């Protein structure tokens with residue numbers, strides 16, 4: 001699933017969303033070899049939700065957002081990815097995606113994946129007018145705004161982009177790649 005018949009890899013972008021965060025880490029812990037791109041906010045959020053370090057499969061390559069030019073985007077020019085997953089995707093990251101902004105690692109990876117015609121699967125946090133979410137210490141109810149819901153809807157019209165709204169749907173789509 002993760003390395004396809006052409007020996008291409010899966011790329012995964014993780015952003016700073018508490019919603020779906022732990023579930024995504026669980027999915028990743030069971031994947032084969034893949035490349036993980038971590039937003040600055042995700043680096044902070046991971047420490048709030050996981051008491052100990054997240055476990056990733058051996059050979060996972062992890063890239064943090066440490067360069068102004070988002071240097072790891074260079075991998076996309078080498079044609080090494082068959083699919084990009086962005087999960088979970090914050091409302092911030094989705095707003096930037098639909099506005100065509102590339103000013104950090106997550107947004108640059110998405111933009112370059114699109115420009116290199118790599119299909120992308122995005123697990124959006126804000127797909128319903130209200131949902132329960134896990135804050136670091138307890139469950140809370142949140143009410144995504146009209147702008148957040150509109151941005152998610154706009155992203156669905158992007159070429160080569162599949163937007164999913166649940167962990168179950170993400171797992172189903174991942175099984176097919």
Ligand SMILES: Cc1cc2nc3c(=O)[nH]c(=O)nc-3n(C[C@H](O)[C@H](O)[C@H](O)COP(=O)(O)O)c2cc1C
Nearest residue numbers: 015016017018019039041042048090091092093125
């Ligand atoms: C504990 C915690 C939980 C958060 N959960 C969410 C969330 O579920 N959805 C969201 O859109 N933003 C959430 N945020 C806010 C984002 O981390 C913030 O908008 C950040 O700027 C996103 O950066 P990124 O999109 O580059 O990862 C959370 C922040 C914290 C501290």
